[in-house]
Ligand SMILES: [Zn+2]
């Protein structure tokens with residue numbers, strides 16, 4: 001029995017023959033229905049292009065005002081980063097760190113790591129940190145929560161619109177674009193293919 | 204007795220990070236492809252999961268009792284708990300948003316706590332039925348956990364935007380820290396639970 005020709009389901013440990021699935025096919029675990037492989041078209045090229053686009057959008061999305069209000073002649077607007085600073089100034093540093101990490105730091109790291117890995121795979125350039133980067137990327141993924149933040153923006157703007165004049169800022173448009181890019185990035189990155197290519201580059 | 208079909212019974216260990224199988228008898232502590240440490244199953248899965256779970260149960264109560272934010276508007280200060288915020292939304296005829304916040308901040312954390320407790324019971328008591336359904340429950344819990352951050356993000360946006368000095372101001376309350384801790388701890392609990400344990404405890408079907 002050669003371990004290289006076998007695979008195990010990550011969620012029920014069923015031993016399976018390793019297969020090379022065709023594009024567009026989905027392979028599920030026959031025992032627990034876990035989605036094992038789901039190969040996508042031009043995964044490396046798409047990941048590379050999307051991570052460059054994400055990097056460009058990142059700074060306007062985080063530092064330009066998301067939205068602003070006007071009430072009794074006073075106006076003020078806020079950005080992603082000013083919410084973190086506000087929480088920190090109120091002494092809720094643990095919540096501030098959590099919001100910072102899940103809406104700014106990890107999404108950025110995610111985009112940067114995707115860029116690094118896909119660029120190396122695209123150029124067929126071996127690097128001894130490739131596997132390390134890929135592992136970080138997988139562990140960070142759970143904690144990058146831009147899509148939840150987007151839902152938070154919707155709820156907050158509905159609440160605000162009922163009490164004050166609400167105007168949407170440039171940062172919001174950049175944020176929506178960034179959200180779409182990172183969602184596409186997540187769905188174009190084929191982990192199975194990436195690990196295969198990383199293993200091949202090592203040998 | 205265990206399923207013959209399981210990779211571990213056949214002497215193979217799956218790398219948690221890259222998925223590569225390694226022989227158990229090779230005594231390799233690290234995966235040859237990615238260098239991450241190999242474990243037959245996630246180390247101390249049940250103990251870790253239980254510890255995180257009990258801490259989140261303990262924090263669930265203060266998260267719901269204490270105010271999560273304080274809203275000052277033209278000199279009037281109101282304190283909102285999580286439930287208070289939802290009721291305020293209903294009063295303002297914003298039912299869909301109220302339902303959204305209710306699902307994300309109350310229903311999801313509660314179902315996560317109960318679901319993880321049931322999963323622990325399942326493995327501990329070696330329940331023999333519906334292993335596939337239990338695995339799917341685990342997948343659902345792992346998927347929905349992050350959406351509970353909704354309330355925390357919403358408050359962070361309100362703090363950033365509503366800062367008009369004496370006219371209007373939003374401050375976060377003590378429950379924000381407790382609630383954020385519940386979300387993080389239940390995510391840790393779900394991550395430390397190893398769903399393969401459900402299958403390890405199954406008897407061989409006839
Ligand atoms: Zn399976």
Ligand SMILES: [Zn+2]
Nearest residue numbers: 218221234237
């Ligand atoms: Zn590995």
